[in-house]
Amino acid sequence: MTSMRTRSFIAIGLLPTLGIFIFFVIVPIVWSAYYGFFDWKGIGPMKFIGLNNYAEVLQDPLFWKSFKNNLLIVAASVFGQVPIALLLSLVLLKNGWFQKFIRASIFMPMVLSSVVVGIIWGYIYHPQIGVLNFLLDSLGLGSWKMQWLSDPSVSMYAIMVPIIWLNVGPYLVMFIAALQNIPSEIDDAAQIDGAHGSRKLFSIKLPMIWDTIKVAVVLCISGSLKAFDLIYVMTGGGPAHSTELLASYMYNNTFSIYRFGYGSAVSTMIVVISLIMVAGSQYLMKSKK
Template sequence: MHLLNRYKWPALIGIAPALVIYLLFAIVPIILSFYYSVMDWDGFTKMKFVGLANFKEALDDPVFWGALKNNLLVVAASVFGQVPLALFFALLINRKLKFGKVFRTLGFMPVVISTVIISLVWGMMYNSRRGLFNQLLEGIGLGDWAQNWLGDPKWAMFSVCVTIIWQFIGLYLIIFLAALQNIPEEIYEAAKIDGASGLKRTLYITLPMMRNTIMVAVILCISGSLRTFDLIYVMTTGGPGHTTEVLAMYMFDQTFSSTRYGYGSTLSLFIFFFSLALVYLSTLILRKRGD
């Protein structure tokens, strides 16, 4: 008898609590969002059915499209910043680099530090008067390059993206290190005997065997980036002039500040649909390149 069939009921009992929590805090809110999205409701008065009016309003809302553009910038910065850098550092540390364990610990520290603390520290570093970056530029004779990093619409989103990249590199670093350590050494030894250089071993052995791990990292990047909220909220509160506002912030503002629960639910559904679409597209692209 198969082991799973033998212990089917104990396994079901074991996963039941987690399944119930997932249903209550993930699936049920999504279902309720569909219901609230066709309603006009301020949380106090009686709900009013408005059909697809909230969806039409969102599609005609320039702030919504601006927030979506900013979200896509965060997604691009995360996918093309966090994943390649984390993979590069993972390959370095995996080569028995001296003090590798120290670098691994230091790289993972930003992941476990409170996002609020990270936002406050980086906000002080970006300060236009006494910030670390402007003082460094002045110290090396490039004072003309000093900027109002978070107050200038040209630089605000760029500055936020740099902080986001720095914060989560460590997460993917640990994921890639775990994948690298699971690749059998015998494969590398055989390739070395055949005369393959270090670069060729990386391109034709390491990366193909890590394809599924890289795909998972990209999916995590996309889903996490579309939920970005707290870091940007603390650093800029979406300013100046909505230039750093993302969909989660706009949804929060419309739902709780403006008490428009129907419109806020509509925005949350757009986040949900965009997440599914981007994850699906990225999965298709990575699978085609791997074939």
């Protein structure tokens, strides 16, 4: 029974929300696909150039380098955050005050602004006044000192450390919730059957939370696109584009050299790539089992 009154309530309840959402999230995406067909400086006339922008994106080695760096961050997340969080979750299962304190500490970086995180780590890595090089010196490991962020061969790896440090928290909370959801009867049954320690871990605990681990891996993929802020503050994508990500590549191409048509084409490519990656990862995860 959808009376007039009910219908108008539904409309008032949904239309403003849908309006804002579609106008500020969906419309821009569609529009940028369209702007990608033009040569445009942001102001002045727009010149239709067909697929030229898109072709240029695909042929630019820098774009692929940025893409590769995004994949490196995915790898760092899958092989860094996930195992660390999993290991920690196994020893932080109980709900005592000590475990709660440790969990809260590990989660803490998540509530800091990425600008603050970026500047702090910038100081840690600073070649002259940085804490890291100071520490290496005082441990007698002076030869290990490096220009952490300004040496193109190490900068990308240096960036990964704060990304992992920052993001362990949510994965830890996810894994703890999953492990606590394992019914205690299963645990008891395993106990009676004589399974202990690592045996219990590999034949019961891990298989029981496998779905959560899959979700975590998908999260690593979508999360890798969010590292823009940190990169912008710490390196700006340099030196020599060694830490360029898709988002910073887009930013630099649009707002530094005012190629709005090209920037729009890059945005569209990022949306396409991320949708493919998310869809692909979910497909892989589903078919594995």
